[in-house]
Amino acid sequence: MSTASATVLVLGVLGLAAGTYLLRLGGIVLRGRRTLTPAAERTLDVAVAVVFVALVATSAFPAGVTASGLALPAGVLVAAVLAWRRAPFVVVVVGAAAVTAVLRLLGAA
């Protein structure tokens, strides 16, 4: 447990908040009111998909591919299969959580 004073903790939180807000605002200011070319528009769509799939991959293996255990990547894999097969949204989300929870209950890491 950190022994930082309340003042230092608040400053840390506010610093993180300011930095995070600037990261968000930066994207909006960069975009401005400009209209993107069709090629840039399409690239942006792809970029958003890249961000999400990269996040999915890194959240499925939070401790690296070899050390993250089985339960979490198995749940995410089930979600991928269900979503690919056009299962309803709730089924995808609950299915992933259920597979991971049950595997953990059975003792998988």
Place this chain on the structure above:
Amino acid sequence: MMRTIRRDPDVAIRDILVVCLADALVGASLGAIAVASGLPWWLPVLLSVVVFAGASQFVFVGVLASGGTVLAAALGALLINGRLTPLSFSVAPLLGNRAATRLVGAHLVTDESVAFATAATTTAGRRRTYWFSSIVLFVLWNLGVLVGTAVGSVVADSDALGLDAAFPAVLLALVMPALRDRLTRRAALVGALVALAANTVVPAGVSVVIALAVVVPIVLRRERSVA
């Protein structure tokens, strides 16, 4: 024009509520973990209101709980949030033209709200979906964290419920229609591999930005040559 990735103009309210409720449970576990590790109850509450970025809040609390300095906690958490810039760039047109709504809308940019917004088809639908999911998520996430600090260790371990698998599952469900497009699918798979490789040396947030930096120039060049 954004490509049509769902037929309905707005994303189902039920889907948005399911995600926000799951996030509220994750928020409750964040509040509980913070209090259980000896941090003051107001710390996760303040974090959630002024930072409002779940993964980075876990990093901040986690570094402090393991004895790290406040500076290390803040910098580590900030690195996780680099992806918010490209995500904000993509939803910027949904925030309207008034300075006040743009300034407020900026604070509400999250993975979830951007994913929901891109899953709607019309511009009006995307705008409604963005604001609705952002506001509901902001309210429920903060309530979840607050309740978590109050009930402390009574909150079940959210990992035991598999909620850490729910977040990537949500993203997969929302991004899957876009992945039916071959170029998008290939780009996303390459990006995921780059992110996993980069993740062995840098924090998760940075590895996502590295994946973008590798993949986007290739896609843009290809799109320009086609256009």
